[in-house]
Amino acid sequence: MTAPLRIGPYAIERLLGVGSFATVWLGHDETLDAYVAIKVLAENWSHDLRVRERFLDEARLLRRLEHERLIRVHTVGELPDGRPYAVLAWADGGSLRDRLAAGEIPASTALRVLGEVCAGVAVLHRHGVVHRDLTPGNVLFRSAGPDDPDAERVLIADLGLAKALAAASGLTARAGTPGYMAPEQDDPGAVVDTRADVYGLGRLGIRLLAADPVGAVPAGPDPGRHALDIRLREGVPPAVAAVLGRATAYHRADRYPDASALHDALVRAGAPAQRVFATSGRRRYRSRLVGAVVATVVAVGGVGAEPGGAGSGRPAVDTYTSGPLTVVLPEGWSATGATWAGQYGADGEPEPALIMSPRPRRWAADPRLPGAFVGLSAATAARTTPAGFLAERTHGDCLPAPVRNTRRAGVEWTVVTYRCDRGRPWIVEAAGLQPGHAALVYVQIVPPEQAAAEFVDTLLAGVRVG
Incomplete structure (x- = not known):
């Protein structure tokens, strides 16, 4: 295989690998003095529209996700013969x-x-x-x-x-x-x-x-x-x-x-020998922890005022009700009604939820804000236990503390706290069954930075199902 001299603006240094659908070259950006990997669709597949689209789908997907644990795509282009190529970050450590x-x-x-x-x-x-x-x-x-x-x-x-x-x-x-x-x-x-x-x-x-x-x-x-x-x-x-x-x-x-x-x-x-991600100092395979993803919800109205308070562990002075859910709001927090995305009842409708935070409409997107998501699901209660549900909702990039149980306002809550090195430093997952209701209550909490130790249990004690 003859190496091309250039692909787009990049000087080609050498061949990195050959696969079934593509060839990968090491390119050099002379302006930035940086190396890149250039993935080119194989010539024998260049006229197969399905394979061509799949090649471009990969670049689009990587660009959309843009995460430090995934290979990064810089741009895409097309050779004079019409074959597409993708310019990727060069993995200088090999495979x-x-x-x-x-x-x-x-x-x-x-x-x-x-x-x-x-x-x-x-x-x-x-x-x-x-x-x-x-x-x-x-x-x-x-x-x-x-x-x-x-x-x-x-x-x-x-x-x-x-x-x-x-x-x-x-x-x-x-x-x-x-x-x-x-x-x-x-x-x-x-x-x-x-x-x-x-x-x-x-x-x-x-x-x-x-x-x-x-x-x-x-x-x-x-x-x-x-x-x-x-x-x-x-x-x-x-x-x-x-x-x-x-x-x-x-x-x-x-x-x-x-x-x-x-x-x-x-x-x-x-655990007896090591934690897979528990590392310290300089290590060749040192972990890179990132903040976990906050529960996905869809707002459906009922938006309250959004004061700029920071939140605290003190008892709240107000409550908020959305459908069957009522919560006691920490001081400086407000709430908005929502539905629980991906959770559907027997009638096919999304199950109820709410978000509370100093600025609830911004909470999911802003890792600096404390807040909580509260969801109610009869469908989940029918298929699993609170502990089983939390086992399904782990945060792979964070370290969990041991599971604990606490009884608040007549509810037996299962609680798991995650410590994350980036994004939201603490994420608390809790689930329980409300007495007299065939439904599971799920609460995801990001406590305020200076919250008192009892903040989580106080918030859980204020969750009611009507």
Whole structure:
């Protein structure tokens, strides 16, 4: 293959890799003295409109998500022959495939890398995207920067097969990489959701952590009824085997619901030896924690005034009612009625919710604001417990404190507090069943920075269902 001299404004240095659908070149921006990776659609696919659109979809998706755990796209262009190309950030540390080919990665490092990959995939899942092709070649490393030359970021790449969850079923072609592809991905008509990625992450974990990755096969003749026989490398906590076994369950209903849940299971399993993300000082695979995403809601009116108070732990002087929900407002807070996006009752209508904050209409978008989301769901109460619901709503980029229970105003609340290094420093998740009501009450709280220790329990005590 002859290297082009230039692609757009970039001088081409060398070939980085060749895939089924694209070729990747190392380019140099002479004006900025910076290197980039330039991904060019393969010539034999240039006239296939479906493949061409998928190539561009990847660039659009990466541009839309724009997250430090995902490979970054700078721009797109077109060659004189009409083939599109995408200019990406250069992962100067190579891929996980390269490192595995060079030799065995220390067990503790491999466990940390797996945790980082889970966190990156969790970003996709929070945005309603399933990757569908998680392999060592799609895990890249990039230097963190001159301020910390010994640190690296782990990046998720190659979203060419990625799909929005709503469109990830009914595919017309087999999609994925054998060995990492979930069983349902081999069925063109199957529903493919976040649990397909959980399977890929589990297989990636087996490759990193098993003593015999090739030998990790179903223990019986029927893969649908037998778990994988996973023997771990020396230095890997024994409980990790069960986590990887569940992640790679043949039936998707038996797996973790998403990458965040798998990450939290790895944290718990690895706790005797280390926390997957608990790092300090300069470390080659140092974690990069980011703030978690606040609950998604849709405002439907009933907006109150928005005073500029900062909030406190003192009892409120007012209440707010939205449908069946009534809350006691902390001082300086107001509220707005909302619906709980993604939660629907038996009648097909969105279930009720409200937001309260010093500025409730800005709370979800402004990490500096304290506030709370309160939602009520009969459908959720019918399918799971408060503790089970909170286990589904983990924050993959944050560290959870142990689950606690507290009884407030006749309600037994299950409470989990998350510590995040970026964005909102603390996020509290709470759920309970209101006496006399067949509905689960969910509260997500971002406390004020200087809130008293009892702020959360005081707020929970003020939640009522009429």
